[in-house]
Amino acid sequence: MIPSLLTPVLVSIGVFVGVIVCGILLMRSLFLFVTVQGGSMAPTLKPQDHVLVLRKGMTRKLKKDAIVLLKNLSEQHLLPSPEASFIKRIVAIEGETYIDTSSEKLPESLDEYHTLDELGRRHWRIPSGKVFVCGDNRVVSRDSRMWGPVSLSDIEGVVIHQFRRRERVSVPENPITPSLLAIGQQAPDFNLLDTHGEYVRLQDTRGQRLLLLFVAYNRLAHTMLPPILTKATHIASKGVTVLIMCDGSLERARLLQKDFAITLPVLVASQSQTSVYTDYQIYGNPCYYVIDEEGHVAEADIANAHSWQWD
Incomplete structure (x- = not known):
């Protein structure tokens, strides 16, 4: 009597296990x-x-x-x-x-x-x-x-x-890892030359939402910058002021603007000639800052077309 009652249960368990095993095998095959x-x-x-x-x-x-x-x-x-x-x-x-x-x-x-x-x-x-x-x-x-x-x-x-990155246990800070300004901090002022020979100051953008995109014209640029610049142009079309900060000489900033057909303002932000990289605590390109209408840092991170949303 008891074995006859157990038979349907065992069959059900066997079917369930079989479905799980088949599912795992199917997932591994795909x-x-x-x-x-x-x-x-x-x-x-x-x-x-x-x-x-x-x-x-x-x-x-x-x-x-x-x-x-x-x-x-x-x-x-x-x-x-x-x-x-x-x-x-x-x-x-x-x-x-x-x-x-x-x-x-x-x-x-x-x-x-x-x-x-x-x-x-x-x-x-x-x-x-x-x-x-x-x-x-x-x-x-x-x-x-x-x-x-x-x-x-x-x-x-x-x-x-x-898969979304989880928070990891804090470790001693690596000196080459970017340590960007804190959210809410007053953004440091700058006075930089653009590719047309005009000076641009942060104070000139007060009252506007501002995106600062720090880039360099190097061998990585042709791979990494096109999708980032596309996003930046899209943000500019929504009324956000966008400034491209180019690490290098005026000539390299103009080459960057020409090679990528950049219509946004490009500023000369050479690490060797200005303090803007030190002021904004940037140790690698590309990075970005979003500055609010009152001149405070609203967002800051590594600029990457696959891991962030400026929208």
């Missing part, structure tokens, strides 16, 4: 849960960030600007760790040409696809079945600039979600 290691994708992805990766077989087409997970490349590219896998951004797809505009001396590429132009810049023509990938933080990134274009078969999947 997705990968990955913890970011290293800083090559900073500030988009930081060490110990968690991301969800959709396996490549589930995507119709790999698009430019997608962040992808690369499988073990150690054998093909003589990388130091046999377990190495990488998260990089696709910066060029088949049929396109990628030009390395960096001024720093980079390790010699291990591939046969690159050529040099009259200025000594390396060009890669991306062949069929391959893509060119780079880290957002190219100062420390090992990527296609060293390996050459990577095969589509080397890509395991596409990052589709970045």
Whole structure:
């Protein structure tokens, strides 16, 4: 009698367990849960960030600007760790040409696809079945600039979600980590030259909502700035005053404005010639401040098109 009563219960438990197991197997066949290691994708992805990766077989087409997970490349590219896998951004797809505009001396590429132009810049023509990938933080990134274009078969999947960062236990402050001004603090005044030879002061914007965007014209700019400048232009269209603070000389500020077709005011904010970077406690680009109508800091953070909303 008792066994006959237990049979339906056991069957139900078995079905439930089977559904759970099948669900887990299905999830693993579709997705990968990955913890970011290293800083090559900073500030988009930081060490110990968690991301969800959709396996490549589930995507119709790999698009430019997608962040992808690369499988073990150690054998093909003589990388130091046999377990190495990488998260990089696709910066060029088949049929396109990628030009390395960096001024720093980079390790010699291990591939046969690159050529040099009259200025000594390396060009890669991306062949069929391959893509060119780079880290957002190219100062420390090992990527296609060293390996050459990577095969589509080397890509395991596409990052589709970045899990919200949790507050971490406080640690002693790193001297190279940005320590921005506190919210509510009076924003320091400045008197800077713009690219048209006119001086602009913070006091001139009193009564207006103001966005200060601190950038530099360097080898990261062509990857990081376009989406940030698009957002800044959108904010300006809503009536917010936007000032682009360019770290460098007047000539570099004008090159920045020309190369990115910037219609917003660009100010010369050289760290070596002005105190504005010290006054605003900025130790890296790009960063931003939102200043309210009374001249107080309303918001401040690293400027990144994937991790903040100015709206």
